[in-house]
Amino acid sequence: MLNTLPAGLKLHSLLTQDDVRGLVFDLDGTIIDSAPDIIQGMRLTFEQAGLDQLPSDYFPDDLHGTRDGIMRSIIADMGWQVPADFESLKTRFVQNYAALDHMNTSVYAGAQDVLEACREAALPMGICTNKIYESAVSATHKMGIHGLFDYISGSDSWSQAKPSPVPLLETIRMLGLKPEQCLYFGDTSVDAECARDAGVRFVLHTAGYGGSSLNDTPRDFMFQRWDELLVA
Template sequence: MRAVVFDLDGTLIDSAPDIWQAANAVLTEEGLPLVSFEQSRGFIGRGARVFVERMELAVAGVNDPTRTDHLHTRFLHFYERAHENTRIYPYVAEALERLRSDGVRLGLCTNKPFAPTAAVLKHLHWADFFEAVIGGDSLPVSKPDPAPLLEVVGRMGLRLPEIAYIGDSETDSETAQRAGARFGLYTEGYRKAAPEALFHNFLFNDYRHLSDRLAQLN
């Protein structure tokens, strides 16, 4: 295996508290009811636009295209600055360093828009950590369409059999399955369904075990 491509939110970092604060900042600004943390967490996974649509539907009961566009724009404004409460999952940093020391190349494929992705990577001092980074708005389509994952692999000059994809959600599982990629499911993220119900090659709940699980794929 020459490379590992990671999802970001719910896989490497827990950004749900900051996403929740960004959501409620927009709703407060617009005089709309606020959402709970659990509601907000449940909206994550299909990109910022879908997040806003779900949020709007929850508080207003209907999606109005003009309002959705405005809410989306304002959400992105807050989202790019929302880092204060974002945390790296336990042992992620050590796992990434171990992979790099073993000569494994790293890529990133997320549905987080590219600007907030770049901002949080800079905040975490990971700006130069990943060879290729695709955000949710980098292409005309986003996950679970396989195109973003395939784009990362292509930009790294690799083929699918040479990589493994790591994610935490139904969206990531479907992306890997549709792409024909080997997939490791991190079970401590934003998944809703039982992990056994999702496509995967292996499950793990502790990044101290990731290198060993990847080695077993070989």
């Protein structure tokens, strides 16, 4: 059974506007904090491939792309040579990440309350992430939020990944809605660019993985804590 909101709280007016008919969310850095498991999966993969170890306090600048993009960014950041068999490296990361089973991943505080309230308000909801589809489904199941979403789209669901607008447009289409009827929640410039090119209003989660690249990013609304989307 879905939880009810604490007494006296309701959804922010952003979510109850007449022209908002559906919501689409990025996953990593927006709904869930998955960085510890992603980085550990990368660390294990690089070590197994014979590359040097990542520093214990390492945090990549790029944690918002596809696994291909994140891996290449880390390799460049560390000054390593790209392995000849990069496809094998990507496959190994998927295996290592899956084996971690999201053990150090968590839902951002307050996010589930907001999502459940949106579900109770009968708002169709989808996920559009650069995680591969299998990992996205696994993560939402593990976090206990899978049933809140009508559709989940991964980086391998379509011919292109974000920042292309294609994944977001297709996710909205699968919800039976139009771009102008939806809000897209994300935490990075990749999400903002995707929303802009799709003609979708963008809501920025500033506590995610976006960093300084978000300084000049257009947004229709922004929040740091999920409980900001609940008002008395």
